[in-house]
Amino acid sequence: MAIQSITEQHLEALSIGAGVLGSGGGGNPRYDYLMARQAIKRHGPVRLLKLDTLADDDFIIPLCFMGAPLVCMEKLPTGDELRALVAHTERRFQKKVTALVPAEIGGGNAFVPFFIAGELGLPIVDADEMGRAFPELQMSSVHLLEPNSGPALLADEHGSVVTIDTPDTKRMETIGRAVTVSMGSVAALMLHAMTGKTAKEALIAGSISRAVEIGETILNARANKKDPITALVHAQNGAVLMQGMITDIDHAVNEGFLRGIVRVDGKISGELVYQNEYLLARVGGKVAAMTPDILIMLEQESGEPLTTDRLAHGLRVAMVVLPSPTLWTTKHGLDLVGPRAFGFDTDYEATWRQK
């Protein structure tokens, strides 16, 4: 049951669902939620396009913010970055944009196209490139289909726009990261501008609807005084891997990433490693779940997902895992976003699914 348009009433559920699919990354969705709400209040609901209804010659651009989530909290988007991105993209491609799409459904980035869709009179495609959140540019379903589908355009709130053309994805990431840091550690990004034809082949369908659905599951459980954690793992075929209190957090921002480790002690103890997103869970000294499965930390009582920048000592939490979008567990998918892509010396396994 896909949604036809996103109204103010969908935004809270979208915020929670995007937080869950964010796997801890993509920035704190509450701020982006507020900005999207303001835009929808002013310009009205945003039409959502089903992926398979796109015309082949549509021109679709993914939007997101790139950077370290701790910094995003200190430096809010103004919208000027996104206006500059759309204008420079249209100039570069000599084509009018026909629809926007979130680059990643996970975290605050789910809301980014909503900041300007209404103002520009553009619909948003109910899809994304990740089906969750990931920390690096090449970790995208479009990249998986068409490597080197540049250019990347980065913009800051002063209207500076940097266009990166390179045949080499590693260099795209290295240069893009350096530009982001020089723009104040957060920048608006347009990467993988594509035709409707490519979008239909490459994007992950229904991501926005799915996020709203996840959010509604948690909100309904709360409203009915049921346990939101149980409701979530039941509705999304997940599992609870840790339950207890946060007793240790060790993290730092460097090279534009927030990297760290968080420890939970209680009913089921364990620890969770992250690099913007939660990547690997250890329970009882053993690896219990890992990327590309969706690892999430939630407040036990409310079921509110916790981004890596909102972890705090003493919080009562549950750590939940949801299954990865299927394209990421293929061989090529794992090369891009499996545990080895993040420097872990282990092959992907989903032993938790057997329990």
Add this chain to the structure above:
Amino acid sequence: MAIQSITEQHLEALSIGAGVLGSGGGGNPRYDYLMARQAIKRHGPVRLLKLDTLADDDFIIPLCFMGAPLVCMEKLPTGDELRALVAHTERRFQKKVTALVPAEIGGGNAFVPFFIAGELGLPIVDADEMGRAFPELQMSSVHLLEPNSGPALLADEHGSVVTIDTPDTKRMETIGRAVTVSMGSVAALMLHAMTGKTAKEALIAGSISRAVEIGETILNARANKKDPITALVHAQNGAVLMQGMITDIDHAVNEGFLRGIVRVDGKISGELVYQNEYLLARVGGKVAAMTPDILIMLEQESGEPLTTDRLAHGLRVAMVVLPSPTLWTTKHGLDLVGPRAFGFDTDYEATWRQK
């Protein structure tokens, strides 16, 4: 007596003259000299255009390499960066380039347009933006006339091209420097693409001829067993400020700059502060000369100019100062390139000229 075209025979004099006008920066001209020689051997002499002969609708692009000179020595240009720059500039402006110009006559950058002029069948304008070398993007005669005359295009040897559009010159510098570091601490740069009309107003005329003339002064003195230092200061209205042996060098590369201090002890002792270029000379504990005057370290016997990356303990040297191009000693010029622009707490003075 302006030169009509640059042949292989001019290159050695150009190399020495560019080294002198480089004021220690712009990279070691010997490597660029060799690359330019190879290009001229293959494609023939390069036509030199007098600045005042340009047509108003000509399309002129300045080229140079940006980065720390120590790194340039370890990573030679391939020409691919420059080809990528010209192609992307023509695409961006939807105009064919009609002539190249060196962004700075000082140091190796004097030769950069010669790497590809012959191959592309393009002439070079006998001019530049600095009349010497300077370490930052905004230190340009074009910028002095028309601030924010972007975009900047940066390219690496893998064909990656980064286009920076920003209304803010400080951000242009910050972002450009970050991109350069991410490209391996050296990048080819196209900044201040301009019409012939703007070029005639903004560029410093005759820079290439002047560099060749300076080089010939030194080469002729050597050939006639005369002192090249005396010949140079006589021909160019300069002065000798230090004479002796290099006894101390303290420098480091950071943020893409080579920063340091070199000490000379002997007949006239003193020290020279640099940031890619030599910026301030102290003799007898007092400031004796400073930017924008052209400060140079030369080997005493040969008159060979020493870039900051070629300083070595025990070398017998003379430190010479030549007068700045006049546009830099105006109020606006000093705001851009005077001692305070480099963080020195002193006003510009040229007391050495009175001696």
